[in-house]
Amino acid sequence: MLAAQQISHRYQTAQGPLAALDQISLTIEQGQFVCLVGPSGSGKSTLLRILAGLLKPTQGYVWLDGDPISAPDSRISVIPQQSNLMPWRTVLANVALPLEVQRVPGGERDQRAQALIELVGLAGFEASRPAELSGGMAQRVAIARSLIMEPSLLLMDEPFGPLDALTREQLGEELLRIWQTQQSAILMVTHSISEAVLLADRVLVLSQRPGRIVAQFDVDLPRPRSLDSAYSARGGELAAAIRASLQSSLSPTN
Amino acid sequence: MQMTSSERQTAKLNALRMPPSLWNRLGLPLLTFAGFLLLWEAIVRVGNYPAFILPGPGQVLRKLGLVLADGSLLLHTQATLLAVLGGLSVGFVVATALGYALAKSVTVERALSPYLVASQAIPIVAIAPLLVIWFGPGLFSKVLICALIVFFPILINTIAGLRGVPRELHELMRMLRASRWQIFTKLEVPAALPVLTAGLKVGATLSVIGAVVGEFAGANAGLGYMISVADGQYDVARMFVGVFTLAALALTLYGLVDLIEKRLLAWRQAGLRNSE
Ligand SMILES: Nc1ncnc2c1ncn2[C@@H]1O[C@H](COP(=O)(O)OP(=O)(O)OP(=O)(O)O)[C@@H](O)[C@H]1O
Numbered sequence: 001m002l003a004a005q006q007i008s009h010r011y012q013t014a015q016g017p018l019a020a021l022d023q024i025s026l027t028i029e030q031g032q033f034v035c036l037v038g039p040s041g042s043g044k045s046t047l048l049r050i051l052a053g054l055l056k057p058t059q060g061y062v063w064l065d066g067d068p069i070s071a072p073d074s075r076i077s078v079i080p081q082q083s084n085l086m087p088w089r090t091v092l093a094n095v096a097l098p099l100e101v102q103r104v105p106g107g108e109r110d111q112r113a114q115a116l117i118e119l120v121g122l123a124g125f126e127a128s129r130p131a132e133l134s135g136g137m138a139q140r141v142a143i144a145r146s147l148i149m150e151p152s153l154l155l156m157d158e159p160f161g162p163l164d165a166l167t168r169e170q171l172g173e174e175l176l177r178i179w180q181t182q183q184s185a186i187l188m189v190t191h192s193i194s195e196a197v198l199l200a201d202r203v204l205v206l207s208q209r210p211g212r213i214v215a216q217f218d219v220d221l222p223r224p225r226s227l228d229s230a231y232s233a234r235g236g237e238l239a240a241a242i243r244a245s246l247q248s249s250l251s252p253t254n
Numbered sequence: 255m256q257m258t259s260s261e262r263q264t265a266k267l268n269a270l271r272m273p274p275s276l277w278n279r280l281g282l283p284l285l286t287f288a289g290f291l292l293l294w295e296a297i298v299r300v301g302n303y304p305a306f307i308l309p310g311p312g313q314v315l316r317k318l319g320l321v322l323a324d325g326s327l328l329l330h331t332q333a334t335l336l337a338v339l340g341g342l343s344v345g346f347v348v349a350t351a352l353g354y355a356l357a358k359s360v361t362v363e364r365a366l367s368p369y370l371v372a373s374q375a376i377p378i379v380a381i382a383p384l385l386v387i388w389f390g391p392g393l394f395s396k397v398l399i400c401a402l403i404v405f406f407p408i409l410i411n412t413i414a415g416l417r418g419v420p421r422e423l424h425e426l427m428r429m430l431r432a433s434r435w436q437i438f439t440k441l442e443v444p445a446a447l448p449v450l451t452a453g454l455k456v457g458a459t460l461s462v463i464g465a466v467v468g469e470f471a472g473a474n475a476g477l478g479y480m481i482s483v484a485d486g487q488y489d490v491a492r493m494f495v496g497v498f499t500l501a502a503l504a505l506t507l508y509g510l511v512d513l514i515e516k517r518l519l520a521w522r523q524a525g526l527r528n529s530e
């Protein structure tokens with residue numbers, strides 16, 4: 001479904017060109033859940049922005065269902081690293097924003113937004129403003145909003161980044177449940193290896209800058225999964241292997 | 255008795271939840287005003303000043319009754335108010351439109367900003383007589399002066415408001431493939447509104463000053479005109495009435511903008527409460 005071929009990216013900075021990504025190729029199949037892990041500054045956010053059509057790579061191409069992607073596309077939704085809810089809008093109005101931009105009539109808009117708010121477990125908070133929500137609740141709103149366009153691919157950049165470990169695990173489980181009700185494929189950046197093992201069908205490991213894919217792991221844990229699967233023997237094995245490959249990508253001899 | 259920190263916390267929350275009582279909002283300022291009047295009267299009595307130097311509150315009040323009865327205060331207040339509101343509206347429209355262009359286009363900014371900054375070095379008092387000569391002593395020159403004086407703060411706040419729109423939100427609108435108009439109405443206007451209304455508040459009070467400056471330079475009506483005529487007649491009580499009316503006018507305008515701001519920005523209350 002999504003295919004990226006030989007993507008390299010160099011930023012032009014005041015100190016000269018800075019190579020952020022080096023020859024990244026990857027594919028994501030329909031409905032697949034892929035996690036991307038890598039050291040800080042390895043170009044994960046850059047890669048997501050390129051796949052979303054927000055940033056033009058210096059080299060390489062991205063295709064979605066055979067169409068080249070060079071600008072934002074309605075089939076791709078992004079949850080960026082920085083929260084981007086509109087503080088003056090209520091939860092309901094934030095979730096409904098994409099439909100509003102598409103000029104979907106009000107009644108249908110609110111109905112669909114309401115259904116998604118219920119799906120992410122925020123029923124009763126429709127009229128709240130983002131400032132009244134906890135970090136985890138705000139991320140649920142962002143997830144609901146990105147699902148409302150029924151995207152075939154959802155790109156998430158450390159969606160649970162600033163949250164504590166317990167909330168992350170709980171949201172992770174919930175994300176699994178939500179994903180199973182949707183048709184979307186997900187590519188999620190995370191720095192939590194156990195989270196990657198819990199969620200993903202496949203885990204990609206990026207090297208230090210400039211980011212290259214140094215390893216891929218198929219997570220063959222049976223679904224539906226729960227936290228127990230991530231903490232199972234096989235889950236532990238996978239986590240250890242991913243950690244080892246991350247560490248070797250960090251070592252100076254690499 | 256000592257309060258534990260959690261008790262203090264709840265007390266603070268309760269204080270926040272309770273609307274400030276009528277006494278706090280109105281009683282207190284009225285009390286200070288009464289004190290001010292007493293002090294004023296005392297100074298007049300002790301110094302034994304004649305009315306053409308410093309009239310007492312009673313004399314000013316009598317004068318107020320007089321100018322209210324003969325309708326002259328209403329007439330002059332109307333003239334000033336018209337200039338203030340007209341100037342504020344014209345200045346607001348031009349400043350926000352130009353501010354938008356300046357914030358959006360580097361070319362426009364490079365071309366115009368030196369002149370805009372330089373224009374601020376010219377005191378409005380210096381060009382007000384010129385404008386009166388060119389455009390006559392009527393309403394038009396006053397509106398122009400008010401517009402000029404409110405222009406810059408509103409312009410600066412428009413630019414600051416637009417520049418302050420978070421990059422993530424612009425990117426969000428791009429991802430949703432919003433049109434320019436949708437970006438303007440759904441993102442830029444609401445995001446810049448807090449800074450913009452702050453500029454409007456400053457503008458509202460400045461506009462009152464602009465009207466008086468214009469009326470001093472030459473007019474046939476208005477509170478500034480009334481003050482300068484009374485000045486020529488050593489009618490200091492009438493001057494006081496004019497000054498107090500101007501202050502009341504500025505206060506009312508400010509309060510009005512504040513009210514509009516609270517209405518438009520109700521969403522910020524939630525955030526403010528929580529950050530307390
Ligand atoms: N707009 C930009 N201009 C110049 N350099 C940039 C820009 N954005 C990112 N970079 C650089 O590119 C590299 C990769 O950045 P990126 O944000 O993609 O990393 P990341 O893997 O997402 O890191 P983190 O895990 O900390 O979020 C970094 O060295 C960063 O300094």
Ligand SMILES: [Mg+2]
Binds near residue numbers: 046
């Ligand atoms: Mg990042």
